[in-house]
Amino acid sequence: xxxxxxxxxxxxxxxxxxxxxxxxxxxxxxxxxxxxxxxxxxxxxxxxxxxxxxxxxxxxxxxxxxxxxxxxxxxxxxxxxxxxxxxxxxxxxxxxxxxxxxxxxxxxxxxxxxxxxxxxxxxxxxxxxxxxxxxxxxxxxxxxxxxxxxxxxxxxxxxxxxxxxxxxxxxxxxxxxxxxxxxxxxxxxxxxxxxxxxxxxxxxxxxxxxxxxxxxxxxxxxxxxxxxxxxxxxxxxxxxxxxxxxxxxxxxxxxxxxxxxxxxxxxxxxxxxxxxxxxxxxxxxxxxxxxxxxxxxxxxxxxxxxxxxxxxxxxxxxxxxxxxxxxxxxxxxxxxxxxxxxxxxxxxxxxxxxxxxxxxxxxxxxxxxxxxxxxxxxxxxxxxxxxxxxxxxxxxxxxxxxxxxxxxxxxxxxxxxxxxxxxxxxxxxxxxxxxxxxxxxxxxxxxxxxxxxxxxxxxxxxxxxxxxxxxxxxxxxxxxxxxxxxxxxxxxxxxxxxxxxxxxxxxxxxxxxxxxxxxxxxxxxxxxxxxxxxxxxxxxxxxxxxxxxxxxxxxxxxxxxxxxxxxxxxxxxxxxxxxxxxxxxxxxxxxxxxxxxxxxxxxxxxxxxxxxxxxxxxxxxxxxxxxxxx
Amino acid sequence: xxxxxxxxxxxxxxxxxxxxxxxxxxxxxxxxxxxxxxxxxxxxxxxxxxxxxxxxxxxxxxxxxxxxxxxxxxxxxxxxxxxxxxxxxxxxxxxxxxxxxxxxxxxxxxxxxxxxxxxxxxxxxxxxxxxxxxxxxxxxxxxxxxxxxxxxxxxxxxxxxxxxxxxxxxxxxxxxxxxxxxxxxxxxxxxxxxxxxxxxxxxxxxxxxxxxxxxxxxxxxxxxxxxxxxxxxxxxxxxxxxxxxxxxxxxxxxxxxxxxxxxxxxxxxxxxxxxxxxxxxxxxxxxxxxxxxxxxxxxxxxxxxxxxxxx
Numbered sequence: 001x002x003x004x005x006x007x008x009x010x011x012x013x014x015x016x017x018x019x020x021x022x023x024x025x026x027x028x029x030x031x032x033x034x035x036x037x038x039x040x041x042x043x044x045x046x047x048x049x050x051x052x053x054x055x056x057x058x059x060x061x062x063x064x065x066x067x068x069x070x071x072x073x074x075x076x077x078x079x080x081x082x083x084x085x086x087x088x089x090x091x092x093x094x095x096x097x098x099x100x101x102x103x104x105x106x107x108x109x110x111x112x113x114x115x116x117x118x119x120x121x122x123x124x125x126x127x128x129x130x131x132x133x134x135x136x137x138x139x140x141x142x143x144x145x146x147x148x149x150x151x152x153x154x155x156x157x158x159x160x161x162x163x164x165x166x167x168x169x170x171x172x173x174x175x176x177x178x179x180x181x182x183x184x185x186x187x188x189x190x191x192x193x194x195x196x197x198x199x200x201x202x203x204x205x206x207x208x209x210x211x212x213x214x215x216x217x218x219x220x221x222x223x224x225x226x227x228x229x230x231x232x233x234x235x236x237x238x239x240x241x242x243x244x245x246x247x248x249x250x251x252x253x254x255x256x257x258x259x260x261x262x263x264x265x266x267x268x269x270x271x272x273x274x275x276x277x278x279x280x281x282x283x284x285x286x287x288x289x290x291x292x293x294x295x296x297x298x299x300x301x302x303x304x305x306x307x308x309x310x311x312x313x314x315x316x317x318x319x320x321x322x323x324x325x326x327x328x329x330x331x332x333x334x335x336x337x338x339x340x341x342x343x344x345x346x347x348x349x350x351x352x353x354x355x356x357x358x359x360x361x362x363x364x365x366x367x368x369x370x371x372x373x374x375x376x377x378x379x380x381x382x383x384x385x386x387x388x389x390x391x392x393x394x395x396x397x398x399x400x401x402x403x404x405x406x407x408x409x410x411x412x413x414x415x416x417x418x419x420x421x422x423x424x425x426x427x428x429x430x431x432x433x434x435x436x437x438x439x440x441x442x443x444x445x446x447x448x449x450x451x452x453x454x455x456x457x458x459x460x461x462x463x464x465x466x467x468x469x470x471x472x473x474x475x476x477x478x479x480x481x482x483x484x485x486x487x488x489x490x491x492x493x494x495x496x497x498x499x500x501x502x503x504x505x506x507x508x509x510x511x512x513x514x515x516x517x518x519x520x521x522x523x524x525x526x527x528x529x530x531x532x533x534x535x536x537x538x539x540x541x542x543x544x545x546x547x548x549x550x551x552x553x554x555x556x557x558x559x560x561x562x563x564x565x566x567x568x569x570x571x572x573x574x575x576x577x578x579x580x581x582x583x584x585x586x587x588x589x590x591x592x593x594x595x596x597x598x599x600x601x602x603x604x605x606x607x608x609x610x611x612x613x614x615x616x617x618x619x620x621x622x623x624x625x626x627x628x629x630x
Numbered sequence: 631x632x633x634x635x636x637x638x639x640x641x642x643x644x645x646x647x648x649x650x651x652x653x654x655x656x657x658x659x660x661x662x663x664x665x666x667x668x669x670x671x672x673x674x675x676x677x678x679x680x681x682x683x684x685x686x687x688x689x690x691x692x693x694x695x696x697x698x699x700x701x702x703x704x705x706x707x708x709x710x711x712x713x714x715x716x717x718x719x720x721x722x723x724x725x726x727x728x729x730x731x732x733x734x735x736x737x738x739x740x741x742x743x744x745x746x747x748x749x750x751x752x753x754x755x756x757x758x759x760x761x762x763x764x765x766x767x768x769x770x771x772x773x774x775x776x777x778x779x780x781x782x783x784x785x786x787x788x789x790x791x792x793x794x795x796x797x798x799x800x801x802x803x804x805x806x807x808x809x810x811x812x813x814x815x816x817x818x819x820x821x822x823x824x825x826x827x828x829x830x831x832x833x834x835x836x837x838x839x840x841x842x843x844x845x846x847x848x849x850x851x852x853x854x855x856x857x858x859x860x861x862x863x864x865x866x867x868x869x870x871x872x873x874x875x876x877x878x879x880x881x882x883x884x885x886x887x888x889x890x891x892x893x894x895x896x897x898x899x900x901x902x903x904x905x906x907x908x909x910x911x912x913x914x915x916x917x918x919x920x921x922x923x924x925x926x927x928x929x930x931x932x933x934x935x936x937x938x939x940x941x
Contacts, residue, residue: 092769176910185709253729316828409824410824411820411823411824428825430824431823433826435826438825439823442824443819443821443824445817445820450816450817450818451816451817451818451821452818453818453836453839453840454840455839455842457839464822464825465825466821468827469825469826488798514821
């Protein structure tokens, strides 16, 4: 053990001083397979990759693709009910899966460190930050000579102020970004060889996220640490990692250098994922991937992606593809030659007519201020929503955007000022508003997992507004409900299903159908895609955009994701700390931000690393193609 | 870019929990060893109580043997303090106890659930009035509260049922209130409010169906208590008038002859004990299934990974 750690220290010492990090494979995963129970189906199979010292490998895929199962296996851990059935995970040549439990415990936290997704849940709320950091070092005697000195050092490396005050604080006295930095410091404290990061920046604001990502990158490079970074957010991964592995249904379907994989994906699934990512610099028509990944044990014969794939042939449905090395990456696809020939479809640029000027606004807010108890969360908001157009409200968490939505629909009643709907002032609380008024302003909630009653069928849920607002009879209700479902591309077979039988995207479609069946004049969408995968987000955003144009309704689209704004809205309002920072047409605000805050937000939005290609749209995508042919 | 974490779906206690969520929970509970043992015990005693009158060898009130006679071939459990057949009295003395316990439980659950749900959903003054009343009733021990009502109004059977039922209500209200507080904040309840639904309808249509699992656990627990309290009241003399057989009364009237024929006391006592152990064990199994302790590990791992099964 000690010998290995010495070796690690040499690397560490060489890293910052000797320029390029020491070459060598830090992590080598071979044929990893994880099964369900004793003899159940495999959850993850045939996963192999290597990570060099100082490099970061990104692991991406939809939820349910097995990403988390793989990274937990890197720590020699399988969740209850799962079992690592075969394969090897070698860290500096030592196979963790062959180590006895006591040695594995010594390795975890010292040689292999883990940074969990939610730092506020991972730090013990009852212990001071300093105590927890010291504990992380103390459980590995001999790993660090001078614990207090090392804590000061590692906090500085994580760009935290290493003052005694910070060490005496409790986790809840830190901001989200600081908490995650403490998590990083804890992971780096014992100078690990491998660090596993499980979506450590989800839940952080874009600017904080960017700083945390910078920290991760520089720490790994400086100390020759190999890192595996799991994320569903392709743009974040793109800016951070050197290599990327795309997972689908428990297998790596494409793995290679980030520039190649993201610049010219060869697997149809990678292509689908990338075309679903909204661009912050250009309005694009988003393309999602319909359907959902198969569950373990329900995998179709042949290629697991075939049912959702546009390139699939009869062979794909019978023959499981083996990885082939093409263009410096491994791809698991039988039709890779055909996929390669078909040019990367340049994201269809979208031009949207500006909102008709001079039309009377559907909704206007004048000097609206709102508070929770004594705490004021909105100050003097002025906002107009023109008829038939979409206004995006963007802001970081805590900017008051959800409170604004709740004031408009009448769920938050403690506000002053005036909100008028088609000229008539709206009473503060939904309880005081007449039925017709409630019917004409519809609200789609953020989380489709809590906005549908689990004890009601989809049919009952969608028909409910018709009963409450319009008092329609049963037959009429069922017909209209079926039609509303068809509008959101769900078939009649969904009517008798219960919400727990639906995927997240399907649930959100049901929620949208429920709002639209009431035939509203204004639709308020509150972060409707933030609980969904990128591929599903694209489908939902496209659906909303088309329905809004077709039904000619006005819409307020609330989001923290600046990149989505261009794809859906004509005008945008930027909120900060409960006040409007800037507002105007989308092109003006995002391309020529007048306020430094907006400019910084635009700057910090993670962008896919496609130098010069996507930015200029279709024209620039052409020259990229011949280069790939070589 | 996407900042908020993908939200982990709230996991339904069992697969396909939809049309009859309570049925699937009960079925899962029965399949655990704990649930199977509990249900078997409870059904065994309930079977004795229900079928008993039909198969009893003698009339429960006929003086057929000697006072505290030892068990014999003709009288397997011997005689009681008046020389009646203990076996026949045991077989006849359970059904009314069971019926009263079920009725009292039903009253307690209905009253308690209505009170707890209203308090939590309506908030404000209703919450204050209901919960302070609950606090006052909870200050009395349950048995004392029932005795108080009975000594004021006289020992009538329906009154016993009512008294025991009402004494259950506060505890049920407590549990249901806290469960409702959670559900009332769910978005689908807000949706119903935005549709202009009246509070009574919101409670009946949106909230109540989601309270079924805590209500099932409460019902099992209160049934256990009902049996104990009603048998206890009978022991204390508040039950059916003397000649009628009753397990609670039997323990009291035969305890003077404990050395002569212990079976006259042991048989009814064991039946009451088995019944309460059975209902309590089964309730425990139901509770464990609903909070997921006894979910099969493979199933748990899959749900954590992928969300509940999609049909």
